[in-house]
Amino acid sequence: MKKVLSSFLAWDASSCTNNECDTQRGEMVVLVTGAAGFVGSHVSLALRERGDGVVGLDNFNSYYPVALKRARAKNLLKDGVFVVDGDINDSALLERLFALVKFTHVLHLAAQAGVRYAAHNPLAYVHSNVNGFVTLLEQSKNSNPQPAIVFASSSSVYGLNDKVPFSEGDTTDRPASLYAATKKADEALAHTYNHIYGLSITALRFFTVYGPWGRPDMAYFSFTRNIVEGHAIRIFQGPHGEELARDFTFIDDVVKGCVASLDTATPSTGSGGRKNTAAQHRVFNLGNTHPVKVGTLVSILEKHLNKKAIRHIQPMPNTGDVMYTHANVTKARLELGYTPTTNLELGLKHFVKWYQNYYKSGSAHEASMSGYKPY
Ligand SMILES: NC(=O)c1ccc[n+]([C@@H]2O[C@H](COP(=O)([O-])OP(=O)(O)OC[C@H]3O[C@@H](n4cnc5c(N)ncnc54)[C@H](O)[C@@H]3O)[C@@H](O)[C@H]2O)c1
Numbered sequence: 001m002k003k004v005l006s007s008f009l010a011w012d013a014s015s016c017t018n019n020e021c022d023t024q025r026g027e028m029v030v031l032v033t034g035a036a037g038f039v040g041s042h043v044s045l046a047l048r049e050r051g052d053g054v055v056g057l058d059n060f061n062s063y064y065p066v067a068l069k070r071a072r073a074k075n076l077l078k079d080g081v082f083v084v085d086g087d088i089n090d091s092a093l094l095e096r097l098f099a100l101v102k103f104t105h106v107l108h109l110a111a112q113a114g115v116r117y118a119a120h121n122p123l124a125y126v127h128s129n130v131n132g133f134v135t136l137l138e139q140s141k142n143s144n145p146q147p148a149i150v151f152a153s154s155s156s157v158y159g160l161n162d163k164v165p166f167s168e169g170d171t172t173d174r175p176a177s178l179y180a181a182t183k184k185a186d187e188a189l190a191h192t193y194n195h196i197y198g199l200s201i202t203a204l205r206f207f208t209v210y211g212p213w214g215r216p217d218m219a220y221f222s223f224t225r226n227i228v229e230g231h232a233i234r235i236f237q238g239p240h241g242e243e244l245a246r247d248f249t250f251i252d253d254v255v256k257g258c259v260a261s262l263d264t265a266t267p268s269t270g271s272g273g274r275k276n277t278a279a280q281h282r283v284f285n286l287g288n289t290h291p292v293k294v295g296t297l298v299s300i301l302e303k304h305l306n307k308k309a310i311r312h313i314q315p316m317p318n319t320g321d322v323m324y325t326h327a328n329v330t331k332a333r334l335e336l337g338y339t340p341t342t343n344l345e346l347g348l349k350h351f352v353k354w355y356q357n358y359y360k361s362g363s364a365h366e367a368s369m370s371g372y373k374p375y
């Protein structure tokens with residue numbers, strides 16, 4: 001902790017004057033939690049590139065290879081984004097960070113992700129997604145100024161709903177996984193902190209996000225690895241042989257949705273824990289609007305990799321999967337100008353190109369995010 005703070009202080013001294021971060025636009029100073037993660041690293045880079053002040057926070061846990069998180073953080077540092085190595089549950093660290101930097105916004109992406117892992121590791125989700133979120137909300141509530149908060153919820157909150165496409169006003173009372181239940185809890189907590197303390201809070205329901213620098217635990221990534229290495233892949237199907245489908249959403253579209261949410265966030269209205277007037281409370285779907293069957297995703301990967309998969313079709317395990325996701329993004333289009341533009345065929349092409357480059361022998365830790373900056 002001491003080492004972490006002293007390196008952060010060294011960064012702070014060189015990058016900030018009088019606690020004001022040295023931004024080109026001087027508008028936003030954003031704390032990005034989960035900045036060494038897949039989505040967090042991309043959004044941090046996009047914000048930094050247009051001149052916003054960005055500080056990252058990530059605990060670099062070993063849910064998937066830490067080397068990938070370190071490589072993302074190393075790339076961010078090249079662009080002037082320092083990722084503090086710490087946990088969102090560490091209230092003393094948060095207090096210190098907020099005392100050093102007057103954050104105008106928090107983009108909260110740190111979480112224990114993954115639907116199926118939750119069935120066997122429930123407490124990891126309670127730790128990061130529930131306790132961690134409350135710790136961060138408490139710090140934000142007590143800060144002056146209070147930052148506007150944008151955080152990652154999940155398409156999984158729609159749970160066992162079968163009316164599609166999913167719209168923000170639909171019920172979220174039937175989560176199918178513990179992961180989904182913790183994201184639903186986050187949405188409820190966001191409402192409470194908005195209601196009592198006037199925190200401006202936006203929940204973004206991401207739909208199965210994929211792309212370069214992605215998450216090795218996700219199907220598109222593990223399928224790619226297994227096809228390349230000649231191992232079989234398991235494709236889950238429903239109880240009556242139905243094929244599962246997902247509204248796979250490309251990372252660049254999600255980045256644009258996150259940035260637009262930050263740009264349209266109104267300031268919080270409380271001060272040092274006291275509410276003045278009602279602040280913004282919003283929920284948006286960020287999906288692609290074109291669900292694709294998992295078998296079709298595999299066929300696209302086969303094409304890009306020029307290699308056949310060994311497919312094992314299996315009943316889906318009883319660990320929280322849903323059959324189908326499909327986003328209605330009308331609300332995000334009208335209020336955020338969100339229009340997803342990358343289809344699965346093109347998005348997977350970008351991913352495969354990155355994968356082949358990143359895992360080229362000996363180059364894994366040297367790969368640069370700068371080779372891929374379409375936004
Ligand atoms: N990728 C998707 O398909 C998807 C879909 C829906 C929602 N989400 C949500 O979006 C967010 C980002 O997801 P991602 O795909 O980038 O996942 P990720 O696992 O790559 O990123 C999350 C990061 O948070 C960090 N983290 C976890 N717990 C922490 C803690 N207690 N303190 C500090 N850091 C912590 C991890 O080390 C990781 O780097 C998550 O909240 C996730 O639940 C992702």
Ligand SMILES: O=C(O)[C@H]1O[C@H](OP(=O)(O)OP(=O)(O)OC[C@H]2O[C@@H](n3ccc(=O)[nH]c3=O)[C@H](O)[C@@H]2O)[C@H](O)[C@@H](O)[C@H]1O
Pocket residue numbers: 113114115153154155156157206207208209217218219220234235236237244245246294316321
């Ligand atoms: O949008 C979300 O809210 C979620 O998106 C993501 O979850 P999922 O949609 O479950 O993505 P992912 O694991 O890639 O499985 C994709 C498909 O492949 C199927 N699948 C999976 C593994 C396997 O071995 N075989 C298989 O058929 C599987 O049954 C599924 O049909 C995020 O991980 C999660 O953090 C969460 O936020």
